[in-house]
Amino acid sequence: MKKTKLILVGGFLGAGKTTLLWHAARLLIQKGYTVGLITNDQAPELVDSKLLTLNGLETEEVSGSCFCCNFNGFTEAIQKLNKKKQPDIILAEPVGSCTDLSATIIQPLKQHWNAQLDVCSLSVVADPFRLSSLLQKGTSGLHPDAAYIVDKQFEECDMLLINKTDLLDSDELSELYEKAHEVYPYASIRTLSALTDAGIESWLDEVIENPKSGLRIVDVDYDTYAHGEAVLGWLNGTLSLSGEAQDWNRITHNLLNELAAEFDKQEMAVGHVKVIAEEKNSFTIGNLTGKSDTLVFRNKIDDVDRIHLTINARVESTPEQLNQIIEQCLTDHIPQTCNMEILAWKYLQPGRPNPTYRYDRVVS
Ligand SMILES: Nc1nc2c(ncn2[C@@H]2O[C@H](COP(=O)(O)OP(=O)(O)OP(=O)(O)O)[C@@H](O)[C@H]2O)c(=O)[nH]1
Numbered sequence: 001m002k003k004t005k006l007i008l009v010g011g012f013l014g015a016g017k018t019t020l021l022w023h024a025a026r027l028l029i030q031k032g033y034t035v036g037l038i039t040n041d042q043a044p045e046l047v048d049s050k051l052l053t054l055n056g057l058e059t060e061e062v063s064g065s066c067f068c069c070n071f072n073g074f075t076e077a078i079q080k081l082n083k084k085k086q087p088d089i090i091l092a093e094p095v096g097s098c099t100d101l102s103a104t105i106i107q108p109l110k111q112h113w114n115a116q117l118d119v120c121s122l123s124v125v126a127d128p129f130r131l132s133s134l135l136q137k138g139t140s141g142l143h144p145d146a147a148y149i150v151d152k153q154f155e156e157c158d159m160l161l162i163n164k165t166d167l168l169d170s171d172e173l174s175e176l177y178e179k180a181h182e183v184y185p186y187a188s189i190r191t192l193s194a195l196t197d198a199g200i201e202s203w204l205d206e207v208i209e210n211p212k213s214g215l216r217i218v219d220v221d222y223d224t225y226a227h228g229e230a231v232l233g234w235l236n237g238t239l240s241l242s243g244e245a246q247d248w249n250r251i252t253h254n255l256l257n258e259l260a261a262e263f264d265k266q267e268m269a270v271g272h273v274k275v276i277a278e279e280k281n282s283f284t285i286g287n288l289t290g291k292s293d294t295l296v297f298r299n300k301i302d303d304v305d306r307i308h309l310t311i312n313a314r315v316e317s318t319p320e321q322l323n324q325i326i327e328q329c330l331t332d333h334i335p336q337t338c339n340m341e342i343l344a345w346k347y348l349q350p351g352r353p354n355p356t357y358r359y360d361r362v363v364s
Pocket residue numbers: 011012013014015016017018019020048095096163164165166167192193194195196272286287288289296
């Protein structure tokens with residue numbers, strides 16, 4: 001039986017995992033590979049799944065728990081993709097606040113799924129500004145326990161991908177590369193821009209051919225890890241908005257601009273807030289990955305009478321506080337001439353990670 005290659009791409013919220021997987025999938029398909037994707041979140045209604053599906057990619061979602069705490073859900077998603085498409089390559093994105101993936105996912109896969117899967121090097125995507133702050137012993141604006149998770153992600157990975165290089169000049173980049181190499185000496189470090197495609201092909205060439213994965217298991221203090229996740233409020237919701245002659249692009253962008261301003265005003269650290277407005281095949285998407293100046297919008301939605309608007313927010317706050325801010329923003333900034341119906345709405349605090357497996361040795 002043909003073995004599927006599995007490429008697991010971790011990294012903190014907003015680092016650029018989905019953007020990388022989307023561009024990587026496109027490149028692989030161009031080269032003739034069959035590709036499947038798996039997304040993951042603590043709750044359903046994922047902007048990432050919608051974005052990948054809207055781009056025509058075969059995507060399965062594991063929601064309600066992270067891959068490590070729902071290992072069987074993850075392997076079921078692999079089986080579903082295999083039944084539908086028998087992909088040559090599966091690209092999988094775990095929840096951005098997850099770490100210890102070597103012990104909880106890579107090793108058990110190597111042990112139990114060796115006949116079906118070639119598990120490729122564990123790649124972790126780094127936002128260069130978060131990485132730079134961590135390397136200078138900062139927390140990049142995050143709670144120290146959330147920054148602990150980011151550090152553990154870098155410490156355990158086989159390949160550290162410094163992303164968003166289009167935002168850096170060459171001196172900044174080489175300084176970051178050198179420092180990262182000093183602090184995380186075991187990782188193979190690559191630089192790329194998921195947005196412009198720079199460096200993606202050579203990363204893929206290396207990761208696909210490299211059968212060595214999960215070469216290290218690092219010490220993770222689960223109390224700190226659990227607290228680092230619990231400081232984030234989590235909200236996923238989908239609304240149906242309708243109305244004639246509405247400027248949905250402006251409404252969506254305005255909503256996210258106002259949310260960004262509110263989080264800044266209340267000095268709440270943002271992991272990631274993403275909003276996608278979609279109807280059939282057209283969409284506009286906005287991403288906030290820190291302060292207001294990180295806000296980016298892409299694409300335009302067509303003029304239509306009804307849209308679906310999905311919001312995913314991970315912000316340092318209680319879930320109730322986060323819910324209140326978002327509800328207030330919707331009330332204040334969705335025009336009264338629109339009809340608004342809530343299709344799904346969930347806010348939560350991630351529970352303590354309790355992995356299905358946790359290996360203390362590297363499976364050869
Ligand atoms: N300038 C620039 N922006 C990027 C790059 N890669 C990703 N981004 C932007 O970073 C933001 C977050 O990207 P995502 O791909 O959604 O990040 P993620 O790691 O999947 O985030 P979560 O799913 O929340 O964990 C988006 O606004 C992207 O457009 C890049 O190479 N350069």
